[in-house]
Amino acid sequence: MTEEHDKTGAPKEADSDDAAELHQVGLTDAFIREIAGLIDEDYTDRVQELCRDMPAPDAAELIVKLDGGRRHKLVEMLEDELHPETFSYFERDLLNDLLEHMSGKNIAAIVNELDSDDAINLITRLDEERQGNIIRHLNRNLRAAVEEGLTFPEASAGRMMQREFVAVPQFWTVGKTVDYLRAAAATLPDRFYNVFIVDPMHRFIGAVSLSHVLCAQHPVKIDTLVEEEHVSVPVTMDQEQVAMLFRRKDLLSAPVVDDDDQLIGVITVDDVVDVIQEEAEEDLLKMGGVSNPDFFSPPISTVKARFWWLFVNLGTAFLDTFVISFFTGTIQKIVVLASLMPVVASMGGNAGTQTLAVVVRAIATKDLTDANTWRTVLKELLVGSINGILFGIVMIVGITIWYHNWKLGGIMAAAMVINLAAAGLSGALIPLALHKTGFDPANSATVFLTTVTDVVGFVAFLGLAAWLLT
Amino acid sequence: MTEEHDKTGAPKEADSDDAAELHQVGLTDAFIREIAGLIDEDYTDRVQELCRDMPAPDAAELIVKLDGGRRHKLVEMLEDELHPETFSYFERDLLNDLLEHMSGKNIAAIVNELDSDDAINLITRLDEERQGNIIRHLNRNLRAAVEEGLTFPEASAGRMMQREFVAVPQFWTVGKTVDYLRAAAATLPDRFYNVFIVDPMHRFIGAVSLSHVLCAQHPVKIDTLVEEEHVSVPVTMDQEQVAMLFRRKDLLSAPVVDDDDQLIGVITVDDVVDVIQEEAEEDLLKMGGVSNPDFFSPPISTVKARFWWLFVNLGTAFLDTFVISFFTGTIQKIVVLASLMPVVASMGGNAGTQTLAVVVRAIATKDLTDANTWRTVLKELLVGSINGILFGIVMIVGITIWYHNWKLGGIMAAAMVINLAAAGLSGALIPLALHKTGFDPANSATVFLTTVTDVVGFVAFLGLAAWLLT
Numbered sequence: 046m047t048e049e050h051d052k053t054g055a056p057k058e059a060d061s062d063d064a065a066e067l068h069q070v071g072l073t074d075a076f077i078r079e080i081a082g083l084i085d086e087d088y089t090d091r092v093q094e095l096c097r098d099m100p101a102p103d104a105a106e107l108i109v110k111l112d113g114g115r116r117h118k119l120v121e122m123l124e125d126e127l128h129p130e131t132f133s134y135f136e137r138d139l140l141n142d143l144l145e146h147m148s149g150k151n152i153a154a155i156v157n158e159l160d161s162d163d164a165i166n167l168i169t170r171l172d173e174e175r176q177g178n179i180i181r182h183l184n185r186n187l188r189a190a191v192e193e194g195l196t197f198p199e200a201s202a203g204r205m206m207q208r209e210f211v212a213v214p215q216f217w218t219v220g221k222t223v224d225y226l227r228a229a230a231a232t233l234p235d236r237f238y239n240v241f242i243v244d245p246m247h248r249f250i251g252a253v254s255l256s257h258v259l260c261a262q263h264p265v266k267i268d269t270l271v272e273e274e275h276v277s278v279p280v281t282m283d284q285e286q287v288a289m290l291f292r293r294k295d296l297l298s299a300p301v302v303d304d305d306d307q308l309i310g311v312i313t314v315d316d317v318v319d320v321i322q323e324e325a326e327e328d329l330l331k332m333g334g335v336s337n338p339d340f341f342s343p344p345i346s347t348v349k350a351r352f353w354w355l356f357v358n359l360g361t362a363f364l365d366t367f368v369i370s371f372f373t374g375t376i377q378k379i380v381v382l383a384s385l386m387p388v389v390a391s392m393g394g395n396a397g398t399q400t401l402a403v404v405v406r407a408i409a410t411k412d413l414t415d416a417n418t419w420r421t422v423l424k425e426l427l428v429g430s431i432n433g434i435l436f437g438i439v440m441i442v443g444i445t446i447w448y449h450n451w452k453l454g455g456i457m458a459a460a461m462v463i464n465l466a467a468a469g470l471s472g473a474l475i476p477l478a479l480h481k482t483g484f485d486p487a488n489s490a491t492v493f494l495t496t497v498t499d500v501v502g503f504v505a506f507l508g509l510a511a512w513l514l515t
Numbered sequence: 516m517t518e519e520h521d522k523t524g525a526p527k528e529a530d531s532d533d534a535a536e537l538h539q540v541g542l543t544d545a546f547i548r549e550i551a552g553l554i555d556e557d558y559t560d561r562v563q564e565l566c567r568d569m570p571a572p573d574a575a576e577l578i579v580k581l582d583g584g585r586r587h588k589l590v591e592m593l594e595d596e597l598h599p600e601t602f603s604y605f606e607r608d609l610l611n612d613l614l615e616h617m618s619g620k621n622i623a624a625i626v627n628e629l630d631s632d633d634a635i636n637l638i639t640r641l642d643e644e645r646q647g648n649i650i651r652h653l654n655r656n657l658r659a660a661v662e663e664g665l666t667f668p669e670a671s672a673g674r675m676m677q678r679e680f681v682a683v684p685q686f687w688t689v690g691k692t693v694d695y696l697r698a699a700a701a702t703l704p705d706r707f708y709n710v711f712i713v714d715p716m717h718r719f720i721g722a723v724s725l726s727h728v729l730c731a732q733h734p735v736k737i738d739t740l741v742e743e744e745h746v747s748v749p750v751t752m753d754q755e756q757v758a759m760l761f762r763r764k765d766l767l768s769a770p771v772v773d774d775d776d777q778l779i780g781v782i783t784v785d786d787v788v789d790v791i792q793e794e795a796e797e798d799l800l801k802m803g804g805v806s807n808p809d810f811f812s813p814p815i816s817t818v819k820a821r822f823w824w825l826f827v828n829l830g831t832a833f834l835d836t837f838v839i840s841f842f843t844g845t846i847q848k849i850v851v852l853a854s855l856m857p858v859v860a861s862m863g864g865n866a867g868t869q870t871l872a873v874v875v876r877a878i879a880t881k882d883l884t885d886a887n888t889w890r891t892v893l894k895e896l897l898v899g900s901i902n903g904i905l906f907g908i909v910m911i912v913g914i915t916i917w918y919h920n921w922k923l924g925g926i927m928a929a930a931m932v933i934n935l936a937a938a939g940l941s942g943a944l945i946p947l948a949l950h951k952t953g954f955d956p957a958n959s960a961t962v963f964l965t966t967v968t969d970v971v972g973f974v975a976f977l978g979l980a981a982w983l984l985t
Contacts, residue, residue: 071763077886102763110886223729230730237726238708238767255725256707259693260700292792293541293572295785297708297767314784315765321788322762325795326876332799333872334865340877344894348901351869355902358865359909362858369854376846376853383846383853384839387860387969388832395804395828399821402803406796407810416547416580424814431818432825439829499857 072103077110084115089122097126105134108143109341116143129158137170138342149175153182161187162207162316165194169204202287203280205320206301206310209234212241213267215250220263238297241308242268248306249277254297277302278312284320289411291317328409331487332402334358361496365390368500372507375515381448382510389457390502393464396432397494400425400472405487408480422473429469433462456513460506464498471497542573547580554585559592567596575604578613579811586613599628607640608812619645623652631657632677632786635664639674672757673750675790676771676780679704682711683737685720690733708767711778712738718776719747724767747772748782754790759881761787798879801957802872804828831966835860838970842977845985851918852980859927860972863934866902867964870895870942875957878950892943899939903932926983930976934968941967 083092096104104127108116120127120143132140132155144152152171156164156179164187168176180191190208197203211233213222222240226233240258242250251271261270277300278287291299291314301310330338334354339347369376369386376382404421407413413421437458444454475493476486553562566574574597578586590597590613602610602625614622622641626634626649634657638646650661660678667673681703683692692710696703710728712720721741731740747770748757761769761784771780800808804824809817839846839856846853874891877883883891907928914924945963946956 071759071881074885081886100764109882110884112887112890226726226729227732233726233730235726236724254706255729256703256705259696259725259729260703262697289541292785292788294570297784314767314788315762318762318784318788318791321792322795322880325792325799326880329795329799329802329876330872333802334869335872338873338876340873340882340891344897344901347894347898348905351866351898352902352905354869355862355865355906359858359862359906362861365857365861366854369857370851373850373854377850380843380847381840383856384836384843386853387835387839387857388829390857391832391835391965392825392829395825396821399804399824402800402805403808403810406799406808410792410796411541412579412810414547414580415544416551417582420582421810424817427814428817428821431814432822435818435822436825436829495861 072106072110077107080107080119081111081115084111084118084122092119092122093126096123099128101128101130102134104128104131109135109139113142113343117146129155130163133159133163133167135170136338136341138337138339138346140167140170141172142343144171144175149178150182153179157184157187160207160209161190161194162205165191165204169195169199197280198283200284201280202278202282202284202301202312203310205284205287205316206280206312207234208310210241210300210308210311211237211239212243212247212308215242215244215268217267218263219258219261219265219267219270222258222267223263237311238313239311240267241300241311242271243308247308249300249302249308252298252300277306277308279304280309285324285409287312288317288320288324292321324409328405328487331485332405332491334491336488357492358495361492361499364496365499365503368503369507372503372511375507375511379510379514381453382507385444385453385457386503386506389460389464389506390499392436392461393468393498393502394495396429396465397468397472397498398491400429400469401476401490401494404473404476405490408476408486413477418477422470422477425469425473426466427469429472430462430466433465436465437461452513453510456509457506459509460502463505464502467501468494468498542576542580547577550577550589551581551585554581554588554592562589562592563596566593569598571598571600572604574598574601579605579609583612583813587616599625600633603629603633603637605640606808606811608807608809608816610637610640611642612813614641614645619648620652623649627654627657630677630679631660631664632675635661635674639665639669667750668753670754671750672748672752672754672771672782673780675754675757675786676750676782677704678780680711680770680778680781681707681709682713682717682778685712685714685738687737688733689728689731689735689737689740692728692737693733707781708783709781710737711770711781712741713778717778719770719772719778722768722770747776747778749774750779755794755879757782758787758790758794762791794879798875798957801955802875802961804961806958827962828965831962831969834966835969835973838973839977842973842981845977845981849980849984851923852977855914855923855927856973856976859930859934859976860969862906862931863938863968863972864965866899866935867938867942867968868961870899870939871946871960871964874943874946875960878946878956883947888947892940892947895939895943896936897939899942900932900936903935906935907931922983923980926979927976929979930972933975934972937971938964938968 080092080095083095096107099107108119108131111119132143135143156167159167168179168191171179180188183191194204211226213225239252239254241252244250250268253267253270254272257270276290276294276296278290280301280303287299290296296314298311298313300308301312303309326338330336335351336354337350339350342350404413404425407421440457440461441451441454444457445451471494475497476490479486479490550562550565553565566577569577578589578601581589602613605613626637629637638649638661641649650658653661664674681696683695709722709724711722714720720738723737723740724742727740746760746764746766748760750771750773757769760766766784768781768783770778771782773779796808800806805821806824807820809820812820874883874895877891910927910931911921911924914927915921918924941964945967946960949956949960
């Protein structure tokens with residue numbers, strides 16, 4: 046196995062024995078361990094040699110997978126060898142940690158090497174007090190682009206777009222376009238996927254895919270090749286909307302226009318892929334009670350971030366305590382209730398979470414809109430009720446056999462139906478209500494949901510027991 | 516507002532008042548309601564008129580957003596007007612439901628119009644007993660492609676790839692390549708992003724992006740333009756790996772090669788975008804206890820699918836009952852324990868879920884590998900323990916003030932530390948163990964986790980109380 050292969054792990058030869066290795070995307074663990082060892086023994090030369098010309102994503106992977114001390118040491122060792130783009134792959138916490146000891150001027154030198162969209166992304170992830178200092182040191186063009194970019198809303202098309210694109214006037218022929226591309230090659234972006242057509246006011250007319258330019262005859266007018274569905278993205282459009290547009294129309298790149306319909310930038314599919322992954326990932330983490338991806342964060346900031354979510358849940362838990370305290374008299378008389386009472390509450394929580402996961406995702410993907418809101422709510426209520434009845438039957442049979450007490454079984458069954466219906470209903474209504482009122486359903490719905498299913502679960506079960514068994 | 520605008524909602528004019536409408540991707544709710552009304556009143560002509568030439572994603576959206584009865588009626592009404600691609604957008608349940616009353620021959624007629632990758636996707640989503648019948652009716656080329664495609668493992672590159680691509684011999688010049696493209700335009704795929712270079716054995720040599728072909732001088736040899744990192748995808752590579760490769764290298768398309776390195780297909784970024792969204796979405800749903808996306812499924816299949824997850828959780832809940840039953844004597848003596856006991860268990864569940872969400876995601880994105888496994892486990896144990904200590908302090912202070920019982924406060928504090936440490940540890944270890952042994956951590960980890968945090972929570976709290984308070 047060659048050293049090159051060792052580093053990237055990208056499949057290059059079909060004759061290797063190690064199929065798993067061959068299919069690996071990214072660095073091998075063996076390589077990371079080797080570098081870690083070399084860092085510990087201060088073999089700077091060898092480390093530089095192994096990491097020279099490493100593509101940015103690989104270098105970023107190497108840095109995040111080392112532990113804190115080694116990370117800093119590696120960045121110091123590599124310094125000028127690191128591709129500036131490497132820094133655009135880091136999460137907020139890690140980025141600030143790595144750049145902590147670097148001067149504004151040195152950071153600006155890194156940012157100066159980036160495309161305008163990557164530069165804006167990197168700068169917005171830095172602590173605010175440092176941002177101004179770095180922007181001051183950027184070269185003039187980039188500085189203007191960054192300052193303009195920062196005026197667009199966060200997570201909008203304006204923040205995602207690149208300012209470098211290829212546009213030609215609508216009256217040109219294919220031949221003239223091709224001649225221009227060939228003559229201007231040096232000044233064009235390194236890779237582009239479409240030629241945009243503009244009118245004399247630089248307003249967007251349409252996009253032509255490169256394969257159509259290549260295959261067309263030279264005398265043909267370029268604007269006859271325009272794709273049927275020529276969509277443009279308003280600069281303020283939210284990134285989730287942009288992602289949906291790309292998915293729906295199978296776009297590779299889309300023009301960004303300002304209020305006057307003038308072409309001001311281009312969004313490419315690789316940035317959209319990142320957005321799609323991040324949005325779906327964030328929803329998963331938020332539903333689990335993690336508001337920011339913290340996998341690479343130092344333990345202490347992870348503790349802080351997670352503490353508050355747990356603190357809110359402590360409130361919910363003590364609400365349970367409060368509810369149960371009304372029934373302590375009953376529990377003292379029939380102590381088996383104490384051991385059975387978690388069952389109904391926990392089943393409600395689980396059933397509600399199922400509904401919640403489905404509804405939160407459907408809201409995010411716009412599968413759920415006004416057109417099918419009520420159908421969804423009714424369906425979830427129905428599904429919850431039917432499962433409630435099914436588990437009610439399980440309860441009656443199980444409890445009667447186990448405790449020889451059909452009355453207790455009936456009470457559990459009734460409580461189960463009530464709580465699973467409540468779970469289905471609130472699992473759908475809570476995220477919908479949060480979404481309608483402008484909150485993020487993934488972030489806060491779980492707390493509200495468990496509050497409902499716990500309270501309903503305990504009250505229904507203990508209340509019925511207090512009424513019918515004492 | 517024009518009717519065209521009404522339908523697609525894609526931004527076309529900047530002078531509309533309704534900004535929300537302008538930014539909408541997809542159909543408006545008003546349009547869907549209008550169609551629903553027309554279906555109810557059997558205005559077939561008007562429905563056909565409004566839906567004629569509707570792009571496939573829009574037609575698919577319209578169909579899924581109508582309720583069951585109207586869906587079938589609309590598909591009947593539109594029949595020949597529907598773009599065949601429309602059917603490639605539906606989830607398994609819905610697809611089978613819509614095609615239920617259609618003959619194999621009619622379905623084959625739809626599939627015959629699709630690209631080979633879409634055709635394979637659609638067929639694999641059909642109920643198995645119908646697949647053979649449909650394949651039998653496909654035209655010869657597609658049938659061969661589908662049958663070959665089905666021999667590749669599920670969710671592999673072979674299932675994602677298209678068989679239509681553009682390849683030229685390595686000794687050609689740019690000029691010859693361009694001449695060939697222009698002459699062969701009619702037989703080439705409608706859109707393509709790269710020209711692949713092959714040797715005389717049709718083995719993959721490299722890829723050239725179209726912008727480089729366009730900008731190069733004609734006498735230049737085509738293989739000098741090959742991208743530095745020419746990766747090819749083995750036909751058996753898993754789709755998650757493919758997606759990661761695309762993200763990492765910002766690819767638009769990648770060549771697929773067989774065991775002999777021969778070029779047999781191409782994967783394009785639009786299919787990868789779907790994979791990325793689906794994978795992240797599935798993890799979220801699975802963690803919520805939903806094994807298949809069921810948003811558009813009829814209630815009864817949703818009930819069935821969710822029942823089994825709840826049934827497994829019922830086991831966990833009765834394990835709680837079993838554990839608590841050992842302490843009913845203590846609870847009867849000190850009944851306040853009954854109302855306090857859910858607190859420690861629930862905090863453990865929440866803290867464990869936070870860890871679980873982060874670790875499951877990190878496993879999926881390959882951020883977590885052997886190189887940082889132990890660091891991650893230790894970090895999560897540390898984070899859990901520190902939060903345990905913090906909430907322990909909250910408990911001592913709170914319980915002492917509220918119940919004037921510092922001993923009870925101390926017991927809750929100790930139980931909290933134990934359970935949050937256990938939660939951090941098991942939240943990391945359980946998904947890792949599942950992953951190592953070949954199971955899907957997103958699917959099953961939650962059940963194991965709540966089992967641990969419930970049992971540890973109840974045993975620690977009630978055990979300490981039984982020991983120290985009675």
